[in-house]
């Protein structure tokens with residue numbers, strides 16, 4: 642059975658739930674998938690395919706997810722990898738969110754050229770103004786992001802389904 646690791650980083654939990662939904666969808670399709678936080682203790686070579694995801698903070702992934710992808714890129718060389726970002730820029734400006742995601746994925750591919758990226762996408766996340774540091778709250782006042790859960794579960798599930806033939 643194809644073993645898939647869905648490795649994620651998160652600060653407030655919304656990316657964990659997205660990673661779990663992706664693993665659930667892959668399991669439904671007959672894979673042996675688990676979602677777990679990206680850490681250095683994981684042996685990525687135990688898996689046939691990987692999904693790696695992170696929320697975007699300040700236009701970048703969280704360091705743990707980026708490091709996980711970079712460090713393992715040599716070890717898992719050749720195995721299919723799918724990448725996803727989570728952010729709230731897309732709630733009001735989808736093209737800007739896509740660009741932000743593509744910029745990060747481009748940077749990641751430069752530092753980890755052996756990553757065999759077969760798919761990548763960006764999803765809207767969860768926004769709570771209280772999580773912003775005070776100086777960002779001031780900036781957010783001028784073009785406020787709508788608060789709440791903006792995750793599109795259908796989009797997430799259909800992306801997970803699209804990975805099935807890429808991982809087989």
Ligand SMILES: Cc1cc2nc3c(=O)[nH]c(=O)nc-3n(C[C@H](O)[C@H](O)[C@H](O)COP(=O)(O)O)c2cc1C
Nearest residue numbers: 651652653654655656696699700728729730766767
């Ligand atoms: C301080 C801060 C900075 C953020 N920066 C970005 C950003 O640059 N681009 C973006 O699309 N979303 C940004 N977000 C939104 C988060 O990516 C979003 O809330 C995400 O769902 C958080 O995921 P998590 O719950 O897994 O930590 C930011 C949120 C906070 C609190």
